[in-house]
Amino acid sequence: MTDLFEPFNSNFVSQWENAPAYVVVMAFFIAWIVCWLPIALILTKVLHWKPKQPLQPEQKIALVISLYLLAPLILLLTNWLTNQDEAAYGWIGDFSILYSLFMGFGWGVVSLVFVFGCQLYFGFCKFKLSNLESVPSTLFSIMLVALLVGGVEELVFRGFLFTQLEQIYSVWIAAIISSLIFALLHLVWEQRETTPQLPGLWLMGMVLVLARFADNGSLGLAWGLHAGWVWSIASIDTLNLVDYTDDQKYEWITGKNKKPLAGVAGIFCIGITGTILYLML
Template sequence: MFFVPILITFLEPSANTLLGFLKNAPVLIVVMAFFIAWVLCWLPLAAVIAIALKWKPGKSLPPEQKLPLLIPLYLLAPLILWGISSLGLRSFSDYGLVGNLSIFSSLLLGFGLGVISLAIVFACQFWLGWCKWQESNNKLVLSNLLPIPLIALLVGAIEELIFRGFLFTELNREYPVWLAAVISSLIFALLHLVWEQRETIPQLPGLWLMGMVLVLARFADRGNLGLAWGLHAGWVWAIATLDTAQLITYPGKVSEWFTGKNKKPLAGLAGIMCVLLAGAILWLFPQIPK
């Protein structure tokens, strides 16, 4: 996947022309160019992996086989953005990814906020009798103690760099902040349909709201992505751990629209309340213009 910077070097004679075009192009052209380049670079790798997995179009893949397809897709995104920055268009710091220690303190703060907000919502559900804890599965957490946090941090970092970094920043060049936030969050939600449609459709409102709150997290962190990265990773880690170890069961006392349709928190009132709780806390941060 390191052919991206090599390709850019090979095309260096035409870099000035490309830079001039991108600087003057409408923002939608720049956004489309990024996503097209991202997909085109990933497709050859995806084809090789799909052949190795003996996957055929129309055949669903189990979660453990989706991971080999997702990892190269995610790792390619920062390389594409590095290519854009190497042209002199914009830098990673313009997208909120700063190279100083403060990003790690924001990351930890956001991670804690994500876990605590989810814990509060689940605690309320336990108290109401909407769900139960499976103590017999506690031992399964240990086997996933390392891989799930690493995946959560990777997913959080790449998705924040793309959607709250690149996409929001570029849209904000031509559109007001609120509209850039709405559009970038909508694209963030809709792109989740690529991997799973049936389970994702009920989550779309929750995913859109999650995107809006993560934009708020960037403002709370003075334009940096550390807080949003941590918040995103905290939610991914907590939910993935609960799902993988099957720590939660639902006795069916209330409708799935309260607890989350298909056992997905963002597809129910509980997940929406979790995101709103985090958003309310972020709103209290002094950096956000009131």
């Protein structure tokens, strides 16, 4: 029976090996969404979410985790069909990626601590801390989610997508397009709060491409930076650590809707990181 289907299987796989990069990219994203939709529908029923209602944080986290856990499986299938290796996408299977992850995570956290420290110093916001007992568990759970989100997004956008686009375009064009897709896909979850962040998200994508080059093609440093930024911002939001003194007056600095990437402070943080990474090349 296996011999009967062997010619078909080998022919099918060989066709995907020779498929244009844009076909592989579209097939990956379509397969990812199609496979996730049944899971999402089940979760929306379980979580009692209705289409016209805004997503609550716990509902969004459940949907995000289910989507992101599925991505590596779809990518493994894509790699098998196209005869690609994860290493080509920067997923290096040794301890060097963990070292880069650790360094990038620390760098991401320190850069945001500096930015918020400056805002506190100039009086744009005030620090507060309540419910101390929940802080350790909250920080740890957010870190796990941040590592998952950062790892999957880097694997998909700076790994798979950028590498595929690089087969068609120059490095800079591939970086621009992959970063634009990265930014626009954030609109899937929230439009009102995400739209002012689009320039910042695009710049963040470009900087994370630089991080991959600075790390000799590995995704470790980009993963660490991404996870460090997500962890820091999500921790501040979840624990409500910051009170902004005048939202309307200084939001062009602190960020519209309290989102750092929608303001000068967040753009400055990303820009400085990008400058340092460029000098490392």
